[in-house]
Amino acid sequence: VTRLPEDRLRFEALVTEVYQPLQRYLCRRIDFASADDVLGDVLLVMWRRVDDIPAEAALAWCYGVARGCLANKRRGADRHLKLVRRLASELEPTIPSDDPLLREALNRLPEADREVLRLWAWEYLPPREIAIVLGISPNAASIRLHRATKKLKAEFLRRNETESPGHSMEQQGKEDIR
């Protein structure tokens, strides 16, 4: 089946809207080279499913697709455990952070919480659209966001308090792993 001209137009219109935000979304979560690959995957899904993309929440819908493609990509990459270990530092985008305490607090949250917070603060989505990305109800998204912000604040305050006596506990923890 070949796409109808109006589908092509619609796809092109969508691309102009989401192309750059999608790149940001991906670069925030994976290295540049992989981000390019995944972008191609996302565009292909958009092309296949152009009829399914909701006009009122196209970007959130595309983020949702990107999220799935990203997970696939990671699964593929992570099969080669040793390689990943070596590349671990490259896979996660490094953040030129002038707020190391907040970043540390964020990193200590479970991935699900981090993703909700990223979608909220970086993609700047309201809970309604976070729900679309994650494939959950708007209600569940609000609840998750609420919990995640609460956890982050708690983690941040905790970090601030333990900062002065030194990092003894954390250092111990790191050594234990090795």
Next chain:
Amino acid sequence: MSSDEDLRARLSQIDPFPTSVPVDPFTSPKSQDILKGVMATQIHEKNQKYSHGRWRKPSLLTAVAAAVVAFGIVALGVTSGGPINPTKGKTTLVLKLPGGGTSLQAGGITSTQSASCVGFSVPYLREVPMAFAGTVTAVSDRTVPTLSDMTVTLRVDHWYKGGTADVVTLTTLTSHALTPTTSAGVEDGVEFVQGKRYLVTATNGTVNGCGFTGEATPELEKAFAEAFGPATAATHPPSLVCPSSLAGVHPGSRLGQLVPSAPERVVFCKYAGSNEKVKYGTLIRFAAMLNPSTLAALLNQAKFVPDGSAYSCPIDFNALDAIVFLKAKKITTLVIHTWGCGWTASTNTSGTWRLSKAARSELRKLDPTISR
């Protein structure tokens, strides 16, 4: 960081790719190459089976077919809401899926004709006269979204309230084509997918929407448990099975014993991490022939890790094991992170614990990825 907005602003400061950092425009030669390639791809209409998201907007409803029944569909037919028909020794109850123009009735709150939603809350939920949990065993197979006689059959595993039937059939009886209602009304569409488990409420024989019915997520289960009492209060003892997903298990901060001592039964469950071939979080295998007391004793050697001393995990593939204990009709689920933080364990009330060496080595027999 007093308000959420402050937090949001501060978080945006650590965004590695803020809008001030330029990215490739779609007009660049590289982008155009990618797009050309994509747009040259042939489409197989049958490919449109990906299910993305369970919550659809009205414009999407037209694409929802086959295995999907969404709320917000005009249903003119009226099915009996109560009577229980005995069939083959099993009792069946028929409920109606709500019509687009009809109101949501929840907790005695009747919404307006435009089917706007009453906000989901536990107190409202508590007032609902009928609530159960069940797994979809069949969805009427329609390939064209005309939605006549759409039915969904659920095998009930737990009645929270208002019924005893073993099987519940949800049905939309309509001879009318699909008519999207106001956007507000169908925002909370629920897809019923075969094999998935749902928590369903109904009022006067009609299924409630607006978040009062949905897939059995940990959030929804928690709300149902809060409203109607825990599902473990069933008449028969709870079955000891591996949970289908461990999403939403959060460490708490209460000190005490990690798992109940001398439990009656135990089952060990292994879930896929992000480095597995199967979908992340899938249950890979489980082991049930274990000595519950020995395992519990080993696990209870664990030391509590105080708050504020969270360990950082350099490489964590998020692989999880769960050990489910049954004691005195109560189920305790212990979650163990196997990589990176391989020695931490948590139940939903117990916070982070460090497993003893002996426990770790015993558990490695069940899951070799548990770190030393």
